Amino acid sequence: MSPVQLKVPKGVTVLAPVDASQATILTEEALQFLATLHRAFNPTRLALMERRRVRQQEIDAGKMPDFLPETAHIRNSDTWKAAPPAPGLVDRRVEITGPVDRKMVINALNSGAATFMADFEDSNSPTWENNLSGQVNMRDAVARAIEYRADNGKHYTLRQDGKVATLIVRPRGWHMEEKHLLVDGEPCSASIFDFALYFFHNAHTSVANGFGPYFYLPKMESHLEARLWNDVFNMAQDLIQIPRGTIRGTVLIETILAAFEMDEIIYELRDHSSGLNCGRWDYIFSFIKKFRFNPQFILPNRADVTMEVPFMDAYVRLLIKTCHRRGVHAMGGMAAQIPIRDDPQANATAMAKVRADKEREVRAGHDGTWVAHPALVKIALEIFDQHMPQPNQLYVRREDVQVTAADLLNPRVAGGKVTEVGIRTNLSVGLIYTEAWLRGSGCVPIHNLMEDAATAEISRSQLWQWAYHGHRTDEGVTIAPAYLLRLLDEEVNKLKAQPGNSFPRIDLARKYFATQITGKEYADFLTTLCYDSILSVPHSASRL
Structure with missing residues (x-):
């Protein structure tokens, strides 16, 4: 398809070609909305990225993470809670995740999962084509007008009974930039790019359809980064004149530093919070990354770093307790297994691991879990239906849980090897x-x-x-x-x-x-x- 000429507001430069379909996303009004958010909040974003760099230097010098004394009043208070669950987010027992390509979006929405996290982040390679086509797919999905015809002639459409998953979008993290689009000569924040285009085109339609503009927020390292998201949400809602609190954001606790600030993160987003998620793989990555110079934190083979090792178990227990104390969902982590079609025995072993993982999560008090493949939805649903017949487990307070800084930093992996x-x-x-x-x-x-x-x-x-x-x-x-x-x-x-x-x-x-x-x-x-x-x-x- 031939590229088209965009009409752009002052100060905005689009450096890559755009076809006619993508031009309906990069409208002058949408670009103006995006630029307004970027101009307002990118200086704070850059300051927070510098704060990350300084904090890493402190860790390298031996200053280990701990619960913040200056926010103890937030953690210790029983007088505040976050907003109650929003429409479409009361029951989240199984969430399917995946990239934003058109066929995947349709299959995920049709999968029988409660929600679908459409991912512009870790499962999306952020090419210009992927990002813009993904926005087209999001708009068509929210409008219930998405369809796809494969090269073999197979036609994909949304199921006719209306039982499609609630859509949640994950923008890229604060550390990333969108270099294809400049605002006043500087690359746009990738987080604001992904959020602004989705929100501008879909907020009103999603509300009219009975849910809302919902987001998963990745890679944060402090409550100040959550505060920045909350500020973005407030301005965005004001600009298009929808009530504050319409947006909901679930935060992935997938960095070791964020684990020490769970209460504070929910507090910063409390009018917009829909809970926390155990982003287990990124959490392991963060644990290694932050302490990589310290020989006491050498971990064994990835396969040996399970959810039962001390630092992983402690963070899960603390997350469930924290979420339920504040009235929001505590979401479990990803089952990365996929069906093994040419080896029944290996497939049975893999599916048994999925079942054991999901049973551990629901018994611990999680309100839902993640899967990466439609075939795993049924397995996860069966386990959560059996152990959680009600929509969630917000009443499971886990007051027995007492997690210390030493627990969150315990790198011991019994029997772990490097081979x-x-x-x-x-x-x-x-x-x-x-x-x-x-x-x-x-x-x-x-x-x-x-x-x-x-x-x-x-x-x-x-x-x-x-x-x-x-x-x-x-x-x-x-x-x-x-x-x-x-x-x-x-x-x-x-x-x-x-x-x-x-x-x-x-x-x-x-x-x-x-x-x-x-x-x-x-x-x-x-x-x-x-x-x-x-x-x-x-x-x-x-x-x-």
Whole structure:
């Protein structure tokens, strides 16, 4: 489709081509709305990113996280609660997640799950095409006008009984920028880009349809970052004249620092809060990342870091207690397993893991859980229906739970090992995922698991940590940079040797990944490290 000429407000520059469908998203009015939010809040965002950098320096110098003394009055008070659950968010027993491509959106809405988290973040490679087409798909989904015809002629539409999942959108985190669009010469905040375009086009329609503009908020590291979201919500609602509190946001607790500020995060968003979620994979990534220089925090193979290890168990128990004390949902984490169609025995084993995981969550007091594949919805529903016949478990107060800072920081993993198999698994996952991301795919089935950016982050962070500390494998091999780079090249050659090699950007993926596993250079995020390679703008513009 030929690109069209956009009419843009003063100070806004669109650097990439837009087709006729995408131009209906980037209208002059929508761009003005976006620019207004960016101008108002990007300075605060940048200051908060600097605050993250300073906090990391403090941790590196030995100042470990703890509950904030200046906000103790918020944690200790029993006099405040967040807003009651909003329409469509009272019963969230199973939530399905996935990227914003058209077929996935239809299948997820039809899956039988209570809600669908449409993801512009970790399961979306943020190409210009993906982001804008995703916004088109969101608008059509909210309008109940979305359909798709596959190359084989199969026609996908929404189910006719009206029983579609409540839509929740996850914008990108505060750390990311949208370099295809400039406001007054600077790249737009990716969070504001994703939020503003969805909200502007869909807020009124979603309310008319009986739900609201609902969001999942990722990667936050402090209650001040939640305060920024709340300020964005208030201004956005005022600008289009809908009541404050119409928006609801569920915060993913997926950084170790946020775990110490759960009460405060809910408090900052209290008129807009719909709870917290255990973002387990990013949480493990954050745990490694924040303490990567400390030898006491070396973790074993990813497979050994289960929900039963002390720092993971403590954070889950504290999250459930905190949410229910404040009257909001405590959502469980992702089941990454996917059906294994060509191996019934392996599939049975994988599904048994899903069942055990979901039973652990519902018995702990979670109000719902995540799955990544429509086939897992039925399994999760059966378990939650059995143990939670009512819409949620907000009445389960968990007053027995007492979690200390030491509990949240306990890295002990009984029986955990670092092995060559674990190293090769990390290399393989990291390479395959990065290569796919560079091609525009952010949600990738690897080794019978649905992997996204979070698991690739765990993979490279573990390798970096082991190399930095010269850790030894269970087989007695010192994990040195040369050793990891040799194994990396072996894994690259395995992928290249596969019949019908489908990894066209594997050499670029290897180039990026090799910089992140030697215990020297360490990028804050793989996605920001690789972002310039997926831009649809002149190279000079990518340096802005």
